[in-house]
Amino acid sequence: MKTLAERSVPGRGGEHVGASDVPGKPTIPKAMLRKGLKLPELSESDVIRHYHNLAARNYGVDDGFYPLGSCTMKYNPKVSEDASRLPGFAGIHPLAPPEHCQGALRLMAELEADLCALTGMDAFTLAPAAGAHGELTALMMMAAYFRDRGEKRSKVLVPDSSHGTNPATAGYMGYDVVVIASDEMGDVDLADLADKMGDDVAGLMLTNPNTLGLFDPNIEKITEIVHEGGGLVYYDGANLNAIMGIARPADMGYDMVHLNLHKTFATPHGGGGPGSGPVGVTSALEPYLPSPRVKEGDGGYTLEYDGKSSIGMVRAFNSSFGVLVRAYAYIRALGGAGLRHASEMAVLNANYLKESLKKRYELPFDRKCMHEFVLSGAKQAHENGVRTTDIAKRILDAGMHAPTIYFPQIVEEAMMVEPTETESLETMDAFADIMEEIARECETDPDKVRAAPVTMPVSRLDDALAARKPVLTWGMER
Amino acid sequence: MRYTPHTPDQIALMLAKIGEKEIGGLYSDVPRDLMLSAPPDIEGGYDEPRLIRHLGELAESDFSGIGFAGAGSYSHHSPAAVGHIMSLSGLYTSYTPYQAEVSQGVLQALFEYQSMMAQLCGKDICNATMYDGSTALAEAAVMARNMTRRDEIVAADSLHPHYLSVLSTYCAAGGMEFQAMPLEEIAPSKDTAAVIVQSPDYWGTLHDSAELFKAASDAGARSIALCLEMTSLGLVSPAAADIFAGDGQALGLPTSFGGPSFGVLCACAADARRMPGRLVGQTADSKGRRGYILTLQTREQHIRRQRATSNICTSQSLCGIGAAAYLALLGPSGLGDVARASHLNANYLMEGLLALPGFGLAHPGPIYNEFTMSCPKGTYEAMIEAGFGPPVRGGEDMLIFATTEMHRKADLDALLGVLS
Numbered sequence: 001m002k003t004l005a006e007r008s009v010p011g012r013g014g015e016h017v018g019a020s021d022v023p024g025k026p027t028i029p030k031a032m033l034r035k036g037l038k039l040p041e042l043s044e045s046d047v048i049r050h051y052h053n054l055a056a057r058n059y060g061v062d063d064g065f066y067p068l069g070s071c072t073m074k075y076n077p078k079v080s081e082d083a084s085r086l087p088g089f090a091g092i093h094p095l096a097p098p099e100h101c102q103g104a105l106r107l108m109a110e111l112e113a114d115l116c117a118l119t120g121m122d123a124f125t126l127a128p129a130a131g132a133h134g135e136l137t138a139l140m141m142m143a144a145y146f147r148d149r150g151e152k153r154s155k156v157l158v159p160d161s162s163h164g165t166n167p168a169t170a171g172y173m174g175y176d177v178v179v180i181a182s183d184e185m186g187d188v189d190l191a192d193l194a195d196k197m198g199d200d201v202a203g204l205m206l207t208n209p210n211t212l213g214l215f216d217p218n219i220e221k222i223t224e225i226v227h228e229g230g231g232l233v234y235y236d237g238a239n240l241n242a243i244m245g246i247a248r249p250a251d252m253g254y255d256m257v258h259l260n261l262h263k264t265f266a267t268p269h270g271g272g273g274p275g276s277g278p279v280g281v282t283s284a285l286e287p288y289l290p291s292p293r294v295k296e297g298d299g300g301y302t303l304e305y306d307g308k309s310s311i312g313m314v315r316a317f318n319s320s321f322g323v324l325v326r327a328y329a330y331i332r333a334l335g336g337a338g339l340r341h342a343s344e345m346a347v348l349n350a351n352y353l354k355e356s357l358k359k360r361y362e363l364p365f366d367r368k369c370m371h372e373f374v375l376s377g378a379k380q381a382h383e384n385g386v387r388t389t390d391i392a393k394r395i396l397d398a399g400m401h402a403p404t405i406y407f408p409q410i411v412e413e414a415m416m417v418e419p420t421e422t423e424s425l426e427t428m429d430a431f432a433d434i435m436e437e438i439a440r441e442c443e444t445d446p447d448k449v450r451a452a453p454v455t456m457p458v459s460r461l462d463d464a465l466a467a468r469k470p471v472l473t474w475g476m477e478r
Numbered sequence: 479m480r481y482t483p484h485t486p487d488q489i490a491l492m493l494a495k496i497g498e499k500e501i502g503g504l505y506s507d508v509p510r511d512l513m514l515s516a517p518p519d520i521e522g523g524y525d526e527p528r529l530i531r532h533l534g535e536l537a538e539s540d541f542s543g544i545g546f547a548g549a550g551s552y553s554h555h556s557p558a559a560v561g562h563i564m565s566l567s568g569l570y571t572s573y574t575p576y577q578a579e580v581s582q583g584v585l586q587a588l589f590e591y592q593s594m595m596a597q598l599c600g601k602d603i604c605n606a607t608m609y610d611g612s613t614a615l616a617e618a619a620v621m622a623r624n625m626t627r628r629d630e631i632v633a634a635d636s637l638h639p640h641y642l643s644v645l646s647t648y649c650a651a652g653g654m655e656f657q658a659m660p661l662e663e664i665a666p667s668k669d670t671a672a673v674i675v676q677s678p679d680y681w682g683t684l685h686d687s688a689e690l691f692k693a694a695s696d697a698g699a700r701s702i703a704l705c706l707e708m709t710s711l712g713l714v715s716p717a718a719a720d721i722f723a724g725d726g727q728a729l730g731l732p733t734s735f736g737g738p739s740f741g742v743l744c745a746c747a748a749d750a751r752r753m754p755g756r757l758v759g760q761t762a763d764s765k766g767r768r769g770y771i772l773t774l775q776t777r778e779q780h781i782r783r784q785r786a787t788s789n790i791c792t793s794q795s796l797c798g799i800g801a802a803a804y805l806a807l808l809g810p811s812g813l814g815d816v817a818r819a820s821h822l823n824a825n826y827l828m829e830g831l832l833a834l835p836g837f838g839l840a841h842p843g844p845i846y847n848e849f850t851m852s853c854p855k856g857t858y859e860a861m862i863e864a865g866f867g868p869p870v871r872g873g874e875d876m877l878i879f880a881t882t883e884m885h886r887k888a889d890l891d892a893l894l895g896v897l898s
């Protein structure tokens with residue numbers, strides 16, 4: 001498909017604003033004046049058709065099943081989209097006086113309270129822009145907490161099944177990352193944890209359910225081991241969708257959590273953002289929350305920027321507010337009972353689909369799963385020479401999105417499947433049929449699977465070529 | 479229940495296949511003492527009419543009239559087409575494009591974003607967005623540290639105070655030394671990793687930092703230019719820095735109480751492997767057809783884990799795509815029109831205010847669409863009283879006024895009338 005630059009016609013003008021109706025001439029010094037700005041020149045209909053065609057070459061939740069494990073690709077309610085565009089939300093300035101933004105501040109205060117109720121935490125910040133940003137915020141607070149206590153702790157523990165963002169965040173903070181093994185059941189190896197926990201360890205970063213989709217039954221023992229060593233336990237909330245209203249991270253012994261509003265709370269992922277990654281903490285850590293904080297006083301709500309022990313600001317302004325509006329709308333639509341039901345249905349769907357798929361694909365940890373489960377394509381790889389990536393591409397041919405592949409890294413040829421609660425029985429059965437058929441193809445016609453996809457606008461793309469001599473703009477084209 | 483499709487019969491059928499009698503059986507791994515006896519007390523269960531009414535009431539209590547606040551967030555007109563493009567389901571309901579063949583739409587849109595943003599900022603390359611301008615700046619500082627193997631980050635104190643705070647937070651956490659000082663006192667040394675200048679700065683003043691950036695380069699440091707009013711680049715040349723960081727909200731996105739916006743991060747082609755975040759590259763498929771793919775991923779957290787260039791994963795793709803659509807809709811002449819009107823309106827308002835008693839310009843120097851005035855006591859309150867969105871407070875009786883193409887002469891005259 002042509003690029004915008006290739007569609008450009010010199011002299012064609014799109015959207016223009018009329019000239020300013022005030023008298024006067026520009027006063028920018030001549031040396032600073034922009035010369036020769038190059039941008040495509042197109043009409044409005046050119047641009048609309050271009051993006052319409054791009055959207056048609058892209059698969060979203062509104063197109064169909066999107067079982068991308070760890071990403072919680074549930075349906076994004078349309079009313080939440082409309083709400084975020086209300087002029088009283090979309091049009092407010094971030095530095096407006098409090099009397100001009102009471103509605104927005106009330107929404108934020110209520111959302112913080114709801115997230116506290118759901119996780120058992122004592123206080124929340126809505127500032128972080130995404131999950132990894134929430135992780136970073138939390139680890140900054142962890143570091144500040146130990147600095148105030150005069151404790152030098154140089155290590156952070158992460159399980160071998162962790163998201164890549166966990167060690168990357170700890171790495172940015174200058175912590176040595178120590179990897180904890182998983183046991184044969186897929187849970188944290190308690191002996192290894194006890195062995196590696198010590199007074200030089202700041203904390204443990206742990207999702208629960210973990211990235212295998214399993215709830216670690218030893219969670220209370222795990223947090224106890226870390227606490228006995230004087231460390232803190234951090235909950236990576238990527239997998240909260242399994243346990244809303246069922247169990248709370250604070251009760252499990254976690255000290256801090258981040259949540260992904262763009263996963264659990266049904267805000268759209270936008271092809272890679274915007275997300276939102278609020279962080280909740282126990283009261284011991286509340287003084288370290290980033291600025292600003294929403295406060296309620298006699299005169300209404302305000303934003304306060306001057307917390308004495310605060311780690312400071314982690315972003316400009318207060319939050320990705322437009323994402324908060326969508327999450328708030330979702331919570332008010334469902335309420336406590338509805339959120340719990342959503343988690344129950346997510347877990348039901350995952351277990352149902354797991355039963356359907358385990359006949360044809362290896363299931364390394366065959367026990368009750370939570371909202372997702374991990375299959376292995378090892379059998380197909382060894383017996384048929386078909387890799388998991390081939391299977392994923394073949395799923396695209398069948399008109400659905402592929403699961404997350406090659407993650408977690410502790411499972412050979414991993415396929416991580418997360419159906420979410422918004423998918424119907426018919427959709428999951430159709431996916432199971434597709435997977436069944438592909439498994440058969442692996443045995444009877446493996447070349448066909450290896451050649452996939454064939455129904456997409458492009459066939460398999462050359463990774464190595466892209467990385468060898470990167471073409472990152474249309475100006476760099478070969 | 480909302481957004482869950484199963485009938486009771488289907489639930490029973492599914493449980494039977496799993497071999498459970500009740501949903502509770504699925505949670506057998508959760509220790510009994512952790513199981514909540516009842517759902518949490520969270521308000522909800524609103525049907526759609528009630529939900530719309532409730533949200534509408536919250537939104538209506540906020541101000542949505544003509545305002546004069548800027549300082550990193552600007553009320554420009556967003557063409558209707560931008561909102562419609564950002565509402566295309568295929569784009570906004572998709573995940574990060576890991577499966578490239580089924581994600582060519584988002585990948586090409588991001589490639590086009592990278593291309594146009596690099597052109598706008600006068601650099602070779604641009605990544606596929608950061609969270610916002612402040613975190614793009616912090617990551618630029620990290621890049622400079624990694625390039626120079628030095629720890630000292632120096633910024634002009636005329637940066638937006640939130641940006642100074644974010645830089646300070648990130649530097650403290652990442653083991654970098656951070657200082658803010660008056661622009662004219664910055665003297666890059668052999669310990670300096672990066673020199674940062676914002677233009678237009680927090681007070682609205684434009685800076686030509688060519689000499690300082692050359693001095694930085696001579697000292698082996700990297701220069702970082704910061705721009706929070708990106709429509710200015712339709713009229714003003716981008717600073718020639720090693721790294722260009724910015725916030726893209728002004729390019730067709732609503733102010734939305736501060737977010738979501740997106741961070742712009744541009745650099746030299748040679749530094750591509752130092753970049754944080756996603757990069758979309760052009761490549762070919764097995765039949766030689768052009769296609770796009772996430773590339774240079776060995777920089778990233780999901781491959782390199784603790785040695786990644788950054789921990790960033792999800793960024794702000796859709797916002798960047800919206801801004802790219804904005805640039806494509808306006809083109810060079812449309813962006814020039816927006817910039818000229820925003821600039822002329824500011825000049826007119828500034829001259830009008832200077833003619834009133836008690837108003838004085840706080841910072842001399844050229845401006846784009848924003849300026850800072852020392853004002854008579856009560857100016858801020860008088861503007862609220864008169865039904866305007868007030869400027870941003872820059873200190874005691876110090877106000878930062880911003881205008882855009884949205885203001886008409888009548889609006890500016892009305893404000894001048896109130897304040898005279």
